[in-house]
Amino acid sequence: MGKSVVTAAVSAKWKASEASFTRFLAWIDNGAESEGQEYLALRARLVAYFERKGCDVPDDLADETLERVNRRLDEEGSIDTDTPARFCYITAKFVFFEDLRSGRRKESSAETADLENFKAGDPQNEDDERKELLSRCLDRCLSILSVEERDLIVAYYFGERRAKIDHRREVAAKLSLTSNALAIRACRIRTRLETCIRQCCESVK
Amino acid sequence: MIRANRLVIADGNDAVRMENEEITQKTIRSFLIGDLDEVAADALDERSIADQGFADRIAAEQYDLVDEWVDGRLDASDAKAFGQVLARSPSLAEKVKISKAMMTAAPRAAVVERSSEATFFQKIFGSIPKLAYGLAGVLLLSAVAATVFFVRKDKVNEISRVELPINGYGSDVSISPTPVVTPTEGPSTRESVSPTVNAPGLANSNAKKPTPEPARTALRSFVALTLSPPTRGAGDVRSVKIDQGVEYLELNVQTESETTGRFVIEAADWRSSPVRGRGQKGVTVVSVRVPAERLKNGLVTILLRDAASGSEIVDEHVILIER
Numbered sequence: 001m002g003k004s005v006v007t008a009a010v011s012a013k014w015k016a017s018e019a020s021f022t023r024f025l026a027w028i029d030n031g032a033e034s035e036g037q038e039y040l041a042l043r044a045r046l047v048a049y050f051e052r053k054g055c056d057v058p059d060d061l062a063d064e065t066l067e068r069v070n071r072r073l074d075e076e077g078s079i080d081t082d083t084p085a086r087f088c089y090i091t092a093k094f095v096f097f098e099d100l101r102s103g104r105r106k107e108s109s110a111e112t113a114d115l116e117n118f119k120a121g122d123p124q125n126e127d128d129e130r131k132e133l134l135s136r137c138l139d140r141c142l143s144i145l146s147v148e149e150r151d152l153i154v155a156y157y158f159g160e161r162r163a164k165i166d167h168r169r170e171v172a173a174k175l176s177l178t179s180n181a182l183a184i185r186a187c188r189i190r191t192r193l194e195t196c197i198r199q200c201c202e203s204v205k
Numbered sequence: 206m207i208r209a210n211r212l213v214i215a216d217g218n219d220a221v222r223m224e225n226e227e228i229t230q231k232t233i234r235s236f237l238i239g240d241l242d243e244v245a246a247d248a249l250d251e252r253s254i255a256d257q258g259f260a261d262r263i264a265a266e267q268y269d270l271v272d273e274w275v276d277g278r279l280d281a282s283d284a285k286a287f288g289q290v291l292a293r294s295p296s297l298a299e300k301v302k303i304s305k306a307m308m309t310a311a312p313r314a315a316v317v318e319r320s321s322e323a324t325f326f327q328k329i330f331g332s333i334p335k336l337a338y339g340l341a342g343v344l345l346l347s348a349v350a351a352t353v354f355f356v357r358k359d360k361v362n363e364i365s366r367v368e369l370p371i372n373g374y375g376s377d378v379s380i381s382p383t384p385v386v387t388p389t390e391g392p393s394t395r396e397s398v399s400p401t402v403n404a405p406g407l408a409n410s411n412a413k414k415p416t417p418e419p420a421r422t423a424l425r426s427f428v429a430l431t432l433s434p435p436t437r438g439a440g441d442v443r444s445v446k447i448d449q450g451v452e453y454l455e456l457n458v459q460t461e462s463e464t465t466g467r468f469v470i471e472a473a474d475w476r477s478s479p480v481r482g483r484g485q486k487g488v489t490v491v492s493v494r495v496p497a498e499r500l501k502n503g504l505v506t507i508l509l510r511d512a513a514s515g516s517e518i519v520d521e522h523v524i525l526i527e528r
Contacts, residue, residue, distance in 0.1 A: 054294040135306055138307065143503070157310075187264045
């Protein structure tokens with residue numbers, strides 16, 4: 001609720017034009033013409049940053065950050081004090097602290113959270129219907145992946161504890177990858193799976 | 206636990222310094238469980254925004270931490286610290302749920318993968334050059350043609366009606382996307398349909414190519430699947446790919462059951478009306494068409510029940526539906 005008020009306040013004063021957004025994309029590219037890819041990648045990194053900070057609405061905060069930077073660039077014509085990434089990071093920190101102080105977060109859950117609180121959201125305590133939905137969406141999203149991706153992610157999760165670690169090592173060797181490279185490849189697939197599962201679960205709600 | 210209650214912007218040198226250092230996995234893990242001091246954490250945060258490769262490393266490490274937390278592989282202090290991180294992050298909590306679901310799904314999917322791996326014989330014969338197959342095919346066709354010619358040479362008019370023998374019992378799974386003529390009753394028809402001539406594995410010597418009436422029929426697409434011998438459980442899972450536009454899965458279930466009456470086939474939540482089996486050389490074939498839309502992707506159990514008793518399961522197969 002508070003978030004939308006903040007956004008509305010900013011939007012009321014300033015709205016990105018096509019020209020300003022084009023200039024913003026060029027500034028983020030920093031000389032390399034990525035055709036918007038760097039913007040999307042930067043946005044994803046900002047979302048991850050806000051997720052790590054435990055924000056409830058990481059996507060909104062990433063957009064808020066980018067909008068503020070865009071606005072600053074539009075108003076001042078250029079930003080020479082910092083690199084685009086650093087300037088975005090500084091802005092993101094301000095946005096984060098504003099969010100933290102706004103009281104929108106769950107009753108300072110960060111201060112009081114403990115394992116017991118977390119367990120309340122643990123799937124063990126969830127109703128069967130929700131688990132079933134998640135399982136169905138996972139199956140559906142796995143089927144969307146390419147065969148290679150599906151094989152990799154299934155292999156990555158196969159086994160338990162020590163067996164899983166050994167299995168991952170075997171998979172990495174089979175694919176001629178280091179463990180790190182395998183983890184990063186699996187991570188990218190999992191990120192896509194998560195997005196797909198989230199959309200799937202929401203579409204069923 | 207949040208350490209940063211005041212805004213600290215590390216000077217650019219911190220990030221540069223961190224960039225130039227080899228940041229170890231241990232450092233990243235400490236960062237993710239909230240165990241780094243504020244300035245160091247700030248530098249890593251900044252680098253995670255500026256450096257895609259580093260952001261990937263953090264994301265991968267975060268997933269691994271989630272997996273280890275779910276698996277109970279973290280030591281007590283890390284588990285407690287990471288539990289606190291999880292508790293304040295809705296998106297991480299979501300990752301935990303997905304991680305648990307993946308751990309449940311992986312063994313199931315792996316069973317399917319193993320079953321779809323090439324068999325020993327496939328591996329052996331897979332190495333034979335295609336030329337050899339071609340030669341063998343030509344020889345086989347020549348032999349068939351010669352046989353037909355000598356046996357039927359005094360019945361020339363009948364040659365055009367001779368049909369190639371269709372494989373009998375013992376054939377395994379055959380999948381053939383083929384245009385066929387749908388029954389005039391339309392897609393809701395659940396009764397058995399005559400096997401099409403190009404559905405291998407059916408011991409039906411009377412199968413003849415239908416001669417459709419154009420005004421009453423339409424070309425449709427289907428996948429024919431012959432299941433034999435019966436398989437119980439998920440140890441021998443066949444996969445069926447249903448391409449876009451395919452409307453039916455034609456199931457031909459072969460059984461050695463002594464029952465020669467009527468059967469009911471169940472596939473997922475779809476159930477046929479009683480269907481009479483066709484007996485052939487001690488084998489009974491039961492055919493139905495299942496609307497493809499009723500079969501969701503994933504493992505589907507096919508049950509063949511004796512319609513008379515209503516509950517007796519005669520055969521059971523598990524197949525994997527893919528699209």
